Amino acid sequence: NAGVTQTPKFRVLKTGQSMTLLCAQDMNHEYMYWYRQDPGMGLRLIHYSVGEGTTAKGEVPDGYNVSRLKKQNFLLGLESAAPSQTSVYFCASNKGQWRNTEAFFGQGTRLTVV
């Protein structure tokens, strides 16, 4: 049982380049999330999805886009990368049945923008 899988694990981009981060979950979860982790700031929510075909903005959505065409996949796109987007990105999924159901996290993608 793989859980939540993120691809790639590491990436270096030049300023202005674009890329897509892929998140895949095999737990049939309805809810999926993208967070970024920066030192001293915990994890901040970028975008989320409560079901196939739906997406919504989180706390720090600027510069990112997302898509959820299939229930098991949640893609995070950077159209024109900036050094401020250097971070570790985590995808998570949640069954969403109750407020106290736990979220499961991927291993993270470490992105450096130079």
Added chain:
Amino acid sequence: AQSVTQLGSHVSVSEGALVLLRCNYSSSVPPYLFWYVQYPNQGLQLLLKYTSAATLVKGINGFEAEFKKSETSFHLTKPSAHMSDAAEYFCAVSASGSARQLTFGSGTQLTVLP
């Protein structure tokens, strides 16, 4: 809106000593609180969660947390630290909206000294 505050970005304890990591919450509705642990270069793993069934919650690896409404706190403790407990710990609260997204504290890095 719900939020959590973690006091102390770095905590050092000796092996065998008590571990106490502090978390205070702010919520206008009954909070659903979580503690996650992040080992180096890994994703987040659930330690325990508060579900209102009991104020003292036991988690994995000997950790427990006590929900104190009067103090708006959900501190994490472990009676005797082990070297393998060295990690970053995050307190989080589940949003009252339908998306179940988590709002994280800024994290506490635990160092265990031999």
